[in-house]
Amino acid sequence: MNMILLGPPGAGKGTQAKMLIEKYQIPQISTGDILRANLKERTPLGLKAKEYMDQGLLVPDEVVIEITRERLKKPDCQKGYILDGFPRTVAQALALDKVLAGMNSQVDHVISVEVDRNELLKRLTGRRTCRQCGAMYHVIFNPSLNKDICDKCRGELYLRDDDNEDTVRNRLEVYDSQTFPLIQYYQQKGLVRQIEGIGSIQQIFERIVQTLS
Ligand code: AP5
Ligand code: MG
Ligand code: ZN
Numbered sequence: 026m027n028m029i030l031l032g033p034p035g036a037g038k039g040t041q042a043k044m045l046i047e048k049y050q051i052p053q054i055s056t057g058d059i060l061r062a063n064l065k066e067r068t069p070l071g072l073k074a075k076e077y078m079d080q081g082l083l084v085p086d087e088v089v090i091e092i093t094r095e096r097l098k099k100p101d102c103q104k105g106y107i108l109d110g111f112p113r114t115v116a117q118a119l120a121l122d123k124v125l126a127g128m129n130s131q132v133d134h135v136i137s138v139e140v141d142r143n144e145l146l147k148r149l150t151g152r153r154t155c156r157q158c159g160a161m162y163h164v165i166f167n168p169s170l171n172k173d174i175c176d177k178c179r180g181e182l183y184l185r186d187d188d189n190e191d192t193v194r195n196r197l198e199v200y201d202s203q204t205f206p207l208i209q210y211y212q213q214k215g216l217v218r219q220i221e222g223i224g225s226i227q228q229i230f231e232r233i234v235q236t237l238s
Contacts, residue, residue: 026051026105026237027130029112031207032138034196035145035152036222037229040161041138042109044230051105054096056089058109058159061185078187081195083113083203090120097124105133113204118211135211136233140222142197149193153182167226 026049030038042053060078063071070088077084093111096102112118125131140148151164153173157180162169169175173182187196211217218236222229 027108027125027133028105028237029108029132029135029211030110030138031135031204031211031217032222033140033142033145033200033204034193035148036138036140037148037226038109038138040167040226041230041233042107043160044226045107045233048234049105049107051107052101053107053109054093054102054111055109056084056092056111056113059092059096060084060089075186079192081187081192081199083199086114086116086120089113090117090124093117093121094124097128112207115206115210118207132211132214132216134218134237135208135216136236137208137217137219138222138229139219144223145197146190146193149188150190152185152188154185155180156183157181 028045030042032038039053039055039058042055045051046053057078060071060074064075064078065071074084074088089111093108097106108121112121121132148163148166151166153162153164153169154160155162155175155178158175158178160175160177160180161167162175162182169182174180175182187193208217220229220232220236224232
């Protein structure tokens with residue numbers, strides 16, 4: 026099953042992807058996570074990407090297309106994958122179609138998770154992420170048992186550099202202008218399933234699973 030999780034920043038793509046990979050036993054491919062991992066290792070790619078990410082802007086298409094192309098070639102993607110945060114522009118979607126065609130593959134499902142702006146702002150400014158394993162929490166909606174410590178690995182929880190209110194506003198604007206048009210792109214291909222993204226994490230998971238079955 027080859028799936029794209031589409032939705033604005035804070036819609037819950039990463040949260041749901043982590044549950045879906047357990048259920049379907051396929052990997053999550055998050056370009057955001059890959060860029061942050063590069064930054065942690067201080068690679069040239071990570072340092073370059075940071076300039077864009079800190080402003081809430083998209084990293085150039087060719088950079089993320091190359092990352093995704095390489096990742097999709099890995100053997101663990103043969104049974105399927107969940108793309109989280111890629112594609113994000115029509116140019117990226119066109120490039121993805123080309124890469125997949127070259128592999129005799131295609132996108133099977135596009136799950137569009139819909140959440141209104143006020144809720145997104147609350148979710149992002151309250152998010153805490155584990156520095157060690159990447160697990161996501163929310164100070165109110167999904168708190169860890171011990172403040173600032175990950176339940177799963179005891180790693181330190183931190184506020185992502187781009188989760189301050191100003192940057193979040195930029196990210197939401199970038200979503201509206203550059204990523205939202207993708208819904209129409211995939212609608213024309215008949216692939217989009219819209220999911221109401223308000224409700225508990227478990228409820229939304231069940232909605233997605235039901236849509237996929
Ligand atoms: P990326 O890391 O992809 O961030 P994003 O798209 O902005 O999305 P988020 O990760 O912020 O949100 P999410 O939908 O995963 O929500 P989450 O599950 O964490 O990208 C970051 C940057 O990298 C971009 O700005 C860009 O610069 C660059 N980049 C990445 N990919 C790129 C690409 N393809 N092209 C160009 N540039 C790219 O949930 C959010 C919070 O809400 C959490 O605290 C969670 O606990 C809580 N929550 C989740 N579900 C619920 C619920 N049902 N109810 C209440 N709270 C909930
Ligand atoms: Mg995410
Ligand atoms: Zn952790």
